[in-house]
Amino acid sequence: MPQIIPQIEKNLHTSWQKDLREVITDPKEMLQMLNICPDDYLQHFKARKLFPVRVPKSFINRMVKGDINDPLLKQVMPLSQEFVITEGYSLDPLEEHDTVAEGLLHKYHNRVLMVVKAGCAVNCRYCFRRHFPYQDNSPNKQRWQEALTYIAKHSNVNEVIFSGGDPLMASDEHLEWLIKQLEKISHVRRIRIHSRLPVVMPSRVTNKLATILKQSRLKSTIVLHINHPNEINKEFNDALEPLRCARIPLFNQSVLLKGVNDNASCLIALCETLFDIGIQPYYLHLFDAVQGAAHFDVDEEKAKRLANEMLAKLSGFMMPKLVREIAGQPNKTPINLA
Numbered sequence: 001m002p003q004i005i006p007q008i009e010k011n012l013h014t015s016w017q018k019d020l021r022e023v024i025t026d027p028k029e030m031l032q033m034l035n036i037c038p039d040d041y042l043q044h045f046k047a048r049k050l051f052p053v054r055v056p057k058s059f060i061n062r063m064v065k066g067d068i069n070d071p072l073l074k075q076v077m078p079l080s081q082e083f084v085i086t087e088g089y090s091l092d093p094l095e096e097h098d099t100v101a102e103g104l105l106h107k108y109h110n111r112v113l114m115v116v117k118a119g120c121a122v123n124c125r126y127c128f129r130r131h132f133p134y135q136d137n138s139p140n141k142q143r144w145q146e147a148l149t150y151i152a153k154h155s156n157v158n159e160v161i162f163s164g165g166d167p168l169m170a171s172d173e174h175l176e177w178l179i180k181q182l183e184k185i186s187h188v189r190r191i192r193i194h195s196r197l198p199v200v201m202p203s204r205v206t207n208k209l210a211t212i213l214k215q216s217r218l219k220s221t222i223v224l225h226i227n228h229p230n231e232i233n234k235e236f237n238d239a240l241e242p243l244r245c246a247r248i249p250l251f252n253q254s255v256l257l258k259g260v261n262d263n264a265s266c267l268i269a270l271c272e273t274l275f276d277i278g279i280q281p282y283y284l285h286l287f288d289a290v291q292g293a294a295h296f297d298v299d300e301e302k303a304k305r306l307a308n309e310m311l312a313k314l315s316g317f318m319m320p321k322l323v324r325e326i327a328g329q330p331n332k333t334p335i336n337l338a
């Protein structure tokens with residue numbers, strides 16, 4: 001049988017597992033790589049105790065050297081503000097208590113969210129799951145089996161959302177096994193993969209992954225998570241080629257973050273660049289009020305102003321929906337821009 005995905009030059013991808021082993025976990029080392037003297041920021045490094053630092057080298061390479069305010073650096077730099085306890089903020093802002101089997105959340109009528117793998121290649125400081133007890137939800141084949149049994153018994157579930165952590169932290173072999181099990185459940189029609197890994201560590205997009213998705217009877221989509229146009233570089237764009245060749249629809253969701261992307265020209269540039277490389281802007285999320293990340297919050301009025309400015313300047317099909325997740329709601333809540 002002919003290879004469905006054209007072979008991309010071997011040297012395009014280094015081994016992603018090697019890149020994963022080499023993620024930077026010491027903020028001092030990260031700042032040194034950026035030619036920033038770490039001595040002025042030592043007091044901030046204590047925030048690693050609250051949420052460890054993890055940043056792939058590829059992502060650091062996209063930051064502007066010498067700029068402590070670089071918008072990519074701000075997303076991963078631990079800060080002492082993380083120790084501030086803010087009223088109205090929570091350890092679990094989405095109240096993800098809808099676990100129906102080990103590592104399986106059934107929040108939406110026809111969709112289940114499966115924690116395919118604990119942990120991420122990058123630890124974004126604003127992550128709404130920064131306090132999530134991954135150790136209690138660490139998936140393995142036995143736990144997946146419980147989730148599969150639940151899905152098989154619920155014929156209203158036609159879409160399975162692979163989540164985490166980051167689901168692409170799972171190996172291609174494990175993903176292939178899981179997808180083959182889901183294929184056996186006749187009412188499941190789609191899988192959706194929510195991942196930031198291809199962005200922060202493009203080597204994760206392997207030909208094998210694209211082939212697995214292409215060959216499955218289940219229709220796959222990938223929802224990427226890109227917040228700033230500087231995250232998009234040639235390495236990332238080239239890495240997407242196997243997915244584009246496999247005709248996997250690519251979407252993007254961004255989080256509106258103070259000091260990172262809270263201006264209209266940045267968001268417009270992001271949407272246009274996404275569209276240029278074949279990624280459909282999908283959601284612009286208001287930040288989830290997770291304890292320790294209040295310094296990223298952009299209030300709703302400002303978010304509406306930004307969205308209206310985007311609406312005026314962007315072609316309609318490039319405009320992401322401004323939404324908020326409200327705990328207990330069966331779907332994301334659109335923000336009325338009027």
Ligand code: SF4
Pocket residue numbers: 119120121122123124126127128129164165166196197225
């Ligand atoms: S990649 Fe997503 S899940 Fe992982 S730390 Fe960042 S925001 Fe959280």
